[in-house]
Amino acid sequence: MSRLFRSTTLHFILALLIGLGVGLLYSWRLSPVTYVDANPAMLRADFKDQYRIVIAASYAATQDLARARARLNLLGDADPTAELSAQAQRMLAEGESFETVRPLAQLATDLKQGFASNPVSISPTPFPTFNTPIADVTSTPEETQETAIEIEEEATTTPLPTVFFEQTPLVPVTVETNAPRPTFTPTPGPGSPFALVAQETVCEPGQAPRMQFTLQDSRRREIAGVEIIVTWAQGEDRFFTGFKPELGDGYADFLMQADTVYNIRISAGGTFVPNISAPVCTDPNGAQYPGSLALTFQQP
Numbered sequence: 001m002s003r004l005f006r007s008t009t010l011h012f013i014l015a016l017l018i019g020l021g022v023g024l025l026y027s028w029r030l031s032p033v034t035y036v037d038a039n040p041a042m043l044r045a046d047f048k049d050q051y052r053i054v055i056a057a058s059y060a061a062t063q064d065l066a067r068a069r070a071r072l073n074l075l076g077d078a079d080p081t082a083e084l085s086a087q088a089q090r091m092l093a094e095g096e097s098f099e100t101v102r103p104l105a106q107l108a109t110d111l112k113q114g115f116a117s118n119p120v121s122i123s124p125t126p127f128p129t130f131n132t133p134i135a136d137v138t139s140t141p142e143e144t145q146e147t148a149i150e151i152e153e154e155a156t157t158t159p160l161p162t163v164f165f166e167q168t169p170l171v172p173v174t175v176e177t178n179a180p181r182p183t184f185t186p187t188p189g190p191g192s193p194f195a196l197v198a199q200e201t202v203c204e205p206g207q208a209p210r211m212q213f214t215l216q217d218s219r220r221r222e223i224a225g226v227e228i229i230v231t232w233a234q235g236e237d238r239f240f241t242g243f244k245p246e247l248g249d250g251y252a253d254f255l256m257q258a259d260t261v262y263n264i265r266i267s268a269g270g271t272f273v274p275n276i277s278a279p280v281c282t283d284p285n286g287a288q289y290p291g292s293l294a295l296t297f298q299q300p
Contacts, residue, residue, distance in 0.1 A: 041076030048075055049087055056084070056103035063116040068107060084108035085245045098240060102225055105242045109224040109249045194226075194266045196273055198296035203281035208255055209290040211276070215241050215250040215266070216298045222250025223299075227267040230254050238267075258290040266297055 027033070040051060052072070059068040072080040088104040110116050194215060202212065215226050224242025231237075241252040256262065256278045264273040273295075281291035 039076075040074040043075070051075060052084060052087055052104065056107045059107050059110075060103040063118065065110055065114075065116050069111060072111075081108050081111045081245060084111070085243060089243050092243065098225075098227070105224050105240070108245060109242055112245060112249060113221070194271045194297040194299055196271065196295060197298045198294070200294040201279040201281070202292040202294050204292060205281075205283050205289065207292070209258065209278040210292045211254040211256060211262070211264075212292060212294045213241065213250075213252045213254075214248060214294070214296045215252075216296065218299045220298065222248050224249045226250070228252055228254075229265040229267055231263045231265070232260055256290070256292075264295070271297065 040048070043051065052075070055068055055071045058071075059065070069080070072084075075083075077083045084104050085108045088101045088108070091101045091104070092098070106117065211230070213228055215223050215228075217223055222241075224240075224245075226241045227238060228241070229236065229238050237254065239252055239254065241250045244251050244253075258278050260277065262276045264276055265271065276293065276295075278290040279293065280288050282288050
């Protein structure tokens with residue numbers, strides 16, 4: 001009885017393994033699953049990143065914010081703006097150039113503020129003009145005299161026909177004047193100069209000292225994608241605004257070291273601020289510690 005039971009069990013396990021193998025062979029090799037017209041929300045995370053890069057590149061060319069928002073919604077992200085900013089930060093951390101990351105940051109900024117920062121300018125296209133060359137014909141006196149004699153002979157030998165003209169009253173022609181097409185005036189971009197308008201000491205016990213930058217345009221709207229260069233005796237660091245949208249589109253920060261003097265340059269406008277160092281703060285117990293600085297730059 002036990003031998004029969006073991007034989008039946010062995011046969012059952014062998015049949016199960018054979019069936020599993022045949023099923024895997026059929027599903028993986030003979031007839032694998034093929035996705036057709038799949039929803040972008042089903043893509044892998046790396047494919048979604050490529051999808052966002054393509055959307056941002058298209059938006060940089062067309063400035064069609066509604067279409068870019070509709071395309072991002074197909075990915076099914078809970079917060080498309082946060083996903084764009086997070087991807088931009090990941091790409092910078094992986095060593096990607098800022099020129100590659102800029103469209104993502106710009107799209108995230110425009111989605112947050114609700115309008116395009118750099119609308120496409122529309123201007124009428126001038127009609128081409130053509131220069132018709134004029135042939136310079138020079139006749140000799142002999143040729144002119146011969147031609148005049150021929151014309152006189154033809155005029156004397158051939159009677160001129162009588163032509164009757166019927167006078168037609170002239171009708172004034174109305175010429176339509178097209179109004180000029182409107183042109184969009186872009187808002188001041190990062191190319192305008194910046195000036196340091198505010199510098200405040202921020203005391204945060206237990207926090208590392210930082211420079212907290214806020215860059216604004218002339219209307220006090222924060223600007224993303226502006227490069228900031230910080231130099232000191234031992235080195236240099238470059239970074240951009242707009243990669244922490246939860247703190248502001250024009251926000252950026254830099255960790256400072258105590259007893260180190262820094263120089264700041266806003267590369268877009270060439271603003272230079274020298275001799276910046278961590279301020280000294282005092283806690284309630286009288287102990288001193290290095291504080292942070294809040295620096296606000298604004299376009300005139």
